[in-house]
Structure formats: C-alpha cells, structure tokens
Amino acid sequence: MVAVFAMAAKGFAQAAEPAVEISFTAEAPPELREVATRWTERAKKAVAAYYGEFTVDRLRIRIRPKAGRRASNGTAFGWRGPLITVSLGRDATDNDLANDWLLTHEMLHLGFPSLPERHHWLEEGISTYVEPIARARAKQMTPERAWQDLVEGLPQGQPESGDRGLDNTHTWGRTYWGGALFCLRADVEIRKRTKNIKGLEHALRGIRAAGGTIEVDWPIERAISIGDQSTGVPVLRELYDEMKDSPVAVPLDDLWRQLGIRMSKGVISFDDTAPLAQIRHAITQP
Numbered sequence: 001m002v003a004v005f006a007m008a009a010k011g012f013a014q015a016a017e018p019a020v021e022i023s024f025t026a027e028a029p030p031e032l033r034e035v036a037t038r039w040t041e042r043a044k045k046a047v048a049a050y051y052g053e054f055t056v057d058r059l060r061i062r063i064r065p066k067a068g069r070r071a072s073n074g075t076a077f078g079w080r081g082p083l084i085t086v087s088l089g090r091d092a093t094d095n096d097l098a099n100d101w102l103l104t105h106e107m108l109h110l111g112f113p114s115l116p117e118r119h120h121w122l123e124e125g126i127s128t129y130v131e132p133i134a135r136a137r138a139k140q141m142t143p144e145r146a147w148q149d150l151v152e153g154l155p156q157g158q159p160e161s162g163d164r165g166l167d168n169t170h171t172w173g174r175t176y177w178g179g180a181l182f183c184l185r186a187d188v189e190i191r192k193r194t195k196n197i198k199g200l201e202h203a204l205r206g207i208r209a210a211g212g213t214i215e216v217d218w219p220i221e222r223a224i225s226i227g228d229q230s231t232g233v234p235v236l237r238e239l240y241d242e243m244k245d246s247p248v249a250v251p252l253d254d255l256w257r258q259l260g261i262r263m264s265k266g267v268i269s270f271d272d273t274a275p276l277a278q279i280r281h282a283i284t285q286p
C-alpha cells in the first residue's frame with residue numbers, strides 16, 4: 001500500500017498529459033475508434049475542468065462494441081492501474097455521445113480512493129453530483145441543464161421508510177442520489193462558511209493530491225479528514241456524523257429557493273436575488 005502511494009504521488013508531480021490507451025474487445029471500424037477517441041477527450045476535459053487537471057497520469061479504456069448508438073455498463077477499476085470498461089454502440093456518432101454522462105461519471109471515480117463496500121454511496125455520490133457540474137464547467141452543457149439534472153435526480157436519494165442512514169442502506173437510490181445529496185449539502189455548506197472561496201472541489205482536490213485515487217484503498221475517515229483539512233472547515237465530518245446512520249431528509253425545495261433555482265413546467269430559470277445565488281453561480285460557472 002505504501003509503495004503504491006509513493007508511486008502515485010510521484011506521477012502527480014509530473015502532471016504531464018495523461019497516457020490514455022483505448023482498446024476494443026472485438027472488431028471495431030476506424031470511424032468508431034475515432035468517435036471513441038473524441039468521446040474520451042470530452043470526458044477528460046470535463047474532469048479536468050472540475051479538478052484543475054486530469055486526475056490520473058495513465059488510464060486504460062476497454063470498450064465492448066454492441067448493437068445501437070449508445071454507451072452503457074460503465075465500470076471503473078483501480079486494481080493494476082486505472083481501468084474503465086464500457087459498452088458502446090457500433091453505430092454511435094459524435095452527436096449521439098454529445099450528451100453522454102456515463103464516461104464522465106466513470107472518470108470521476110478515478111480521482112477518489114476505493115472505500116469499503118458500506119461507504120460506496122460516497123464514491124457514487126461524488127460521481128453522480130459532480131458529473132453535470134463538471135460538464136457545465138467544461139461548457140459541454142448549460143448551467144440550467146446541469147441544475148435541471150440535479151433537481152430532477154436528487155429526490156430519488158431521500159430516505160424512505162426503514163432507512164438506517166447512508167452507511168447502512170444500500171439501495172440504488174440511496175447509493176447514487178443519497179450520496180449526491182450529501183455532496184450537494186457539503187458543497188453549499190463549505191461555500192457558506194468560507195465566503196464562497198472554497199467548495200467541494202477543494203476537498204476532492206486535496207484528497208486526490210494526498211494520493212487518494214482509485215488505485216488505493218482508504219478508510220472513509222481518512223478521506224473525510226483530508227477533505228476537511230483542504231477546505232479549513234469540518235463540514236464533511238459534521239455531515240457524515242449526521243447522515244451515516246440516520247435517515248436525514250434534505251429540504252430540497254427550500255434549498256432550491258435559497259440557491260435561486262426555479263423549475264416551472266420542466267424549465268429551469270435562475271433568480272439572482274436569492275440569498276445563495278452567488279453560491280449557485282460559483283458551483284457551475286465555467
């Protein structure tokens with residue numbers, strides 16, 4: 001573990017263009033290889049827009065060609081070097097993949113350590129929450145569209161009856177969107193306490209700079225304490241203690257009002273006079 005950590009830390013210091021190797025598990029036409037290369041570049045740019053640079057210095061992407069035009073079944077691995085496996089439709093074009101979220105989601109897993117099974121909600125929550133924000137910052141979607149994804153998705157993360165907190169409730173909704181609720185609360189609270197100078201991204205950048213990538217296994221405590229050291233405020237600690245074994249519902253409608261986010265007939269609009277409008281702006285601004 002120590003040896004892996006030292007190697008990873010050395011790699012970051014060099015911070016050169018990451019070596020990305022794309023391979024296919026079956027015959028793929030040259031056009032599909034080119035589409036996959038551009039798709040990979042877009043996802044890398046989104047991750048770099050959030051983290052300031054790409055999070056690992058080498059990455060293998062293994063693509064399984066399938067029928068159709070979409071991407072599906074993405075998984076990120078850290079064992080023996082960062083690896084993403086994903087299925088991709090043989091007929092996919094740049095246009096089909098322009099709004100794809102999957103590869104950005106998987107790439108966001110690379111810059112965070114592997115946690116024990118019961119804390120997977122934090123790994124998935126980070127990828128789920130940051131993915132639309134990273135793509136908005138890279139100008140791959142509008143801030144309105146990014147917030148719409150969150151406004152529509154996050155209610156699926158609220159606790160249902162019988163919930164025993166994020167560490168003990170391993171449903172799909174609590175793992176992906178429950179983890180994302182934790183991240184949204186953390187982002188807003190860090191910004192409130194730091195005059196909007198620091199946000200969740202600074203906690204995540206600090207964790208990654210300390211060698212916390214998918215290649216290493218960490219206890220959640222280490223990620224929480226390094227994240228909090230990086231922002232200077234103990235927000236992750238407080239929210240984790242609050243949400244880990246209690247069914248905490250997040251008052252989303254009130255939060256949207258404070259952030260100045262209105263949703264009417266499926267259309268998002270912003271209210272810049274809302275008390276936390278500057279925080280909303282800072283989260284998704286390119």
Ligand SMILES: [Zn+2]
Nearest residue numbers: 105109124127
């Ligand atoms: Zn994931």
